[in-house]
Each structure stands twice: as C-alpha cells, then as structure tokens.
Amino acid sequence: MNRLTDPVPDGRAVTLPLPPAWPRYSGATAARVQRRIREGDVYAFGRERSVLELEGWAREYFQVEHALAVSSGTAALTCAYAGLGIGPGDEVLVPTYTFHASATPLFALGALPVLYDCDPVSARADIDDIAARIGPATKAICVTHMFGLPADMDALLELADRHGIPVVEDAAQAHGATIGGRKVSTLGAAGCLSLGGQKMISGGMGGLLLTNSADIHARALLLGHAHERAQEELPATSRWTGPAETGHGQNLRMHPIAAELALEHCHSLDERIAVRTAVLTGLSERLARFGFLDPPRTPAGCSRGGWYGYKVVYRPEHAAGTPIDDFVSLLQAQGLKVARPTTKPLHQTWPFQHHDIGLAGYDPQRRRPLYRDDELPHATHLYGATLAFPDKNLHQPADAVLDQYVQGIERVARRLGL
Ligand SMILES: Cc1ncc(COP(=O)(O)O)c(C=O)c1O
Numbered sequence: 296m297n298r299l300t301d302p303v304p305d306g307r308a309v310t311l312p313l314p315p316a317w318p319r320y321s322g323a324t325a326a327r328v329q330r331r332i333r334e335g336d337v338y339a340f341g342r343e344r345s346v347l348e349l350e351g352w353a354r355e356y357f358q359v360e361h362a363l364a365v366s367s368g369t370a371a372l373t374c375a376y377a378g379l380g381i382g383p384g385d386e387v388l389v390p391t392y393t394f395h396a397s398a399t400p401l402f403a404l405g406a407l408p409v410l411y412d413c414d415p416v417s418a419r420a421d422i423d424d425i426a427a428r429i430g431p432a433t434k435a436i437c438v439t440h441m442f443g444l445p446a447d448m449d450a451l452l453e454l455a456d457r458h459g460i461p462v463v464e465d466a467a468q469a470h471g472a473t474i475g476g477r478k479v480s481t482l483g484a485a486g487c488l489s490l491g492g493q494k495m496i497s498g499g500m501g502g503l504l505l506t507n508s509a510d511i512h513a514r515a516l517l518l519g520h521a522h523e524r525a526q527e528e529l530p531a532t533s534r535w536t537g538p539a540e541t542g543h544g545q546n547l548r549m550h551p552i553a554a555e556l557a558l559e560h561c562h563s564l565d566e567r568i569a570v571r572t573a574v575l576t577g578l579s580e581r582l583a584r585f586g587f588l589d590p591p592r593t594p595a596g597c598s599r600g601g602w603y604g605y606k607v608v609y610r611p612e613h614a615a616g617t618p619i620d621d622f623v624s625l626l627q628a629q630g631l632k633v634a635r636p637t638t639k640p641l642h643q644t645w646p647f648q649h650h651d652i653g654l655a656g657y658d659p660q661r662r663r664p665l666y667r668d669d670e671l672p673h674a675t676h677l678y679g680a681t682l683a684f685p686d687k688n689l690h691q692p693a694d695a696v697l698d699q700y701v702q703g704i705e706r707v708a709r710r711l712g713l
Pocket of ligand 1: 367439468502
C-alpha cells in the first residue's frame, strides 16, 4: 500500500462543489428584516407579532396547547426542566450521547444529571439502561432524538409512566420527525426544539418549548418571559400572578428578527423535509454497497424529519483494519468532506468527571456520579467509530457530487486492497 501522504493517483475523485450550506433565506424575508431595521422595530418586551406568529404556527403544526418561543434550544431545555419544578438535589436521567445542552441547564438549577447509554449503531436511547438507573431521586427523563431518529417512545413512555416520571424530549435535531405517524416533541411532558445554526428551522438563534401542560408553560414564562408577557398570559387569579411581575431572573425571549427569519422555514418545512429525506436516503443507498460503512438506517414506521447530522459508522474489520483516522485522511485526499465528529459523549467531558465545575454553591447537598472515559461503552464506541458527512450542504438534490463521493470511496477501497 502507498503511504497516506503519497499524492492521490489520477487526482481527486470529487471535483464538483457541494450545494451551499443551510440556512438560506429568500429576498422577501430579507426585505422584511431590512424594513424592521430601517424602522428601528428590533425589540419587544411583551407579545410581539413575529414571535406570536411563530408560536401560532408551532401550536398548529405540532397540535399542542402551548408553544413558547425562546432564545435557543438550550433555553427551551432550561424552561422544560424549570417548568417541571426540578431543583436542587433532584436527579434527571440524560443521554451521554447528545449535545451538552440536554444536561447542562440542570447545573444552573442545582439538579444532578445522571447519564445513560445508547444503542451502539443507531445512537438511540438504551431503554434498559434508563430503567436500570431510575432511583428515588429521579424527577425526569430527558431523551434526545439524535440525528432526527425518534427514540423508541412507546417503550420509554411505558417505563416512565410506570414510575410516574415525566419525559422531556430534546428534539433539537428532529424537527418534524415522526414515530407511528405521531410527531416527536409532542409525546412527552415537554418538547424542546433548537431554531439555531443550521437546524431545519433556523432564526440564526432561537428555540421552542412545546407542552400541553399549563403549569410547565407558566413556570417557563416566569423563568424567561417576566413582566409584560407573563402578566398578560398568566390568569389573574392564579398562583402565578404575584411572581409574574418580576419572574425568576432570566431573559430567555426570542429576538423578533430571529423569529422573522425562522418563520420562512416554518412555512416550507414539510416540502423541505421531503427533499432532504430523498437526498439523504439516496446517500445511504449509495453507501450501502461498502461493507466497511454502516449508513444511518431509519426503522419502519419512523421518519427523521429534518435529519440533523448524517453520521456513518465505520467498520475497520472490513477495511483491512485501517484505523479510522487514516481512513478519513484517505477519503479527504479524494476530496470528500468527511470528518470525525467533534461532540464528545458527555461522560467524557469535564463536568461529568469532576465534582468541582466552578459553579458557586453547586453540589451543596450531595455528590454527583462521576464517569470514566470508557464507561457507557456503547456511546464510547460510537464516538470513536463515526464519520460525519457534510449534511449541512445536502438540503437539495446533489446526485452528481454524491456519485463522485462513491467513486472516491471506491478508489480508497482499491488503495486498501479491498
Ligand atoms: C441535541 C441538542 N440539544 C440541544 C441543542 C441546543 O440548541 P441551541 O444551540 O439552540 O441552544 C442542540 C444544538 O445543536 C442539540 O443538537
């Protein structure tokens, strides 16, 4: 075999550019935003038009009683936990294989995240591992629909109901994903969407909290939407009336211009999900011929909605034992935009390996569980065996460049003597 540093014979397989990265916005949206800037209409304290329109769309699309636009997916998760009344000393079960914001809002609330493992191929929540970690202090279970793939909600809700524990769905990556025709983010006590960055609905930054619970909605308003909005919305006779004036210390409101941007994506969501699903299932069909790659599979009865992230499991045992970093280098040399993922499982990050997280007053009542790097073995394995494909550029048909991706992988296979 040639050394990895040798020049690629015959040049690179991939010569065509990928489509432009998401998010994109129309001229009409740009004109609306420009008008608002011209008129200085860039701030809102109470119930603002674009924010209300976004929330109205969300209530209708997700068929939920309450939709609260917030400043980020992280804020939505913070509101969900606060909305459930989670506080100092409470435990919440959280996946290790997720983005840190599924867990980190719990630190601010003085609660204790307890991590659980995932399936080693699909990254779905391991329901048996959740069951094993439920204890007397468990006050909620968070589940992340990773890469848009719905968790096994029937099994999870059955378990959670049996123990009387509410479920928070982190659907930041799963806009519009369904399981048995039901939309994720509407199945637990609260659903949290990120409307930030390169999400399927993006205001640049933003989030949505979805719930059918008036109590969760009320506590979320008190946490992040105090004064005008909380005072207008919370019934004058309720227990919330007194605290509504000042709230509980955060400003988690979504920026009206972010809502303006996100609205465009809301109205086209279903059509774009259809296109994206066709493009990414087309990529999976192309990759299925390579025994050393395990592309994402979507079980019957599920759909991934926005498909945030497209991760492939690499099997070195079918690639002459080639280490993953060498394999990635060979693909990159052929012009493929693939990389190792950068988001570690949480049990490998600082706050889950140390008691002192630099937060004054944290851990006042009890110590948290800490983890070793190799604990939670499925997530550990998955993190070490995964390749990220450039899904942010795959929101429109890209057959010609994806065919070149296949040629690039074939050339690498030949180079490895496979
Ligand atoms: C699974 C998951 N949860 C939460 C978040 C946090 O969302 P935000 O970045 O909008 O705060 C993200 C963001 O990518 C995410 O992927």
